[in-house]
Amino acid sequence: MGFIVNPVAGRDIRRLTGGASVSSNYAKRRTATCVLEGLTMTDNAEVLVMPDNAGLADRIVDDAPENLTVDLLNMTVTASGEDTRNAAERFSNAADAVVVLGGDGTSRDVAHGIGDVPVVSISTGTNNVVPTAVDGTVAGIATGLIASKAVSADETTVRHGTVKAVVDDESGERHIRGLATLGVLDQQFVGTRAILDPEDVIGGVVSRASPNEIGLSGIAGGLATCRPDEPGGVGFRLGNTSKPQQVVHAVTVPGVLSHIPVEEYRVLDDGEAFAFDVTTGVVSADGERELEVRNAFVRLRPVDDGPRLVQINAVIERAAEKGLFRTG
The missing domain is CATH 2.60.200 (Tumour Suppressor Smad4)
Incomplete structure (x- = not known):
């Protein structure tokens, strides 16, 4: 799985001039920790995290559950939207699914290069239309189910325009x-x-x-x-x-x-x-x-040529129908 976390999402001027929500890097890190916990439901999960100059990705890797393989993606950091676009292009050839923490701008940058890789877009921006407000743990479970093909991506993703x-x-x-x-x-x-x-x-x-x-x-x-x-x-x-x-x-x-x-x-x-x-x-x-x-x-x-967005509720419901949350 690829993991893209935008450290500057949710921090523009609209949080001062209106009622926009604020998403601190601490909040993003907590959400990322929840995503990784959800991924532990998937056996042999491997995660690459986009690096950044704020140290956020380093903390996410350090705090990852012990039974996950989590490392930094090897790439040059520019501290701009180019980082997200470069990471998306890398993940388009290497990932089975990608989790994105950010706002509409981050999702747009991902869409430029992610190709057909399913995207789980979680809202941590200021003024969000595309990303979903969802518990990170649930989003992590859904990502693992899609990446491992336990649930069909064809049945649970939509092509965004x-x-x-x-x-x-x-x-x-x-x-x-x-x-x-x-x-x-x-x-x-x-x-x-x-x-x-x-x-x-x-x-x-x-x-x-x-x-x-x-x-x-x-x-x-x-x-x-x-x-x-x-x-x-x-x-x-x-x-x-x-x-x-x-x-x-x-x-x-x-x-x-x-x-x-x-x-x-x-x-x-x-x-x-x-x-x-x-x-x-x-x-x-x-x-x-x-x-x-x-x-x-x-x-x-x-x-009609945008990214494939994962419908998280549809993934979870399909997994429940298949008995994937039960053992014995």
Whole structure:
């Protein structure tokens, strides 16, 4: 099994400006310890942990149960999202399953390189849509069951969609990819990265939409619903606050319920484009500002090519049906 723990997840500015949860490295380490305990249900489990410059991975290895083989993945640490992407690429060829502790940004970085390896994504970020809030021990049990093939991954995983953008502007043609969302913001600079004010949002495209989610997928979810494993997505363009076509009530950041004026929205087929002309702006991915654009034509489209996410409840239920929690 591969183990990716992002030491900086859950520590952005939204924990200060809204009601976002805080996930300290101590809390991540405790969750990781629970995951490893759950893995002890699997015989001969071997785990490689992505190293980091905060010493978190070292503590996870040191605190691992004695009957597990747990070591650090041999790789160079850059203290950036590149670490997660590099580890995911390594695990795509070496792991039977991967556990990820982080937020939406971490899950997006993993999705870039993990291929078809089943992913158990556990929420330890600030504003999470993709990762699951679940007990680490239960998640560890499910990971071991999938990795050992005691439970079929084909029956208990779903293919999450992504959103891809092509940006034509003064810098030429550029590409950016989001897991759950890509947005277009009325901002000049990346700045603090987190999206704090819904009035900055021009529009976007999401691969999943539900009113019980936070951020752009929650805005879209007030217009139409789209499950994460359904092909296609939802595109929307926000309107003038004085004369909107309609208003959506959405949780835009944790602890903030906003009234969002909408000019246009459309349910999109897989690969169908939704376009924006942008004089000056920023493209966001999964709740974080990523790319500054000038005099740009931005085409966003949902694509059904994301990671295979493990449905933890389905794994546990299937294992119980097969009697895997009983002996004798």
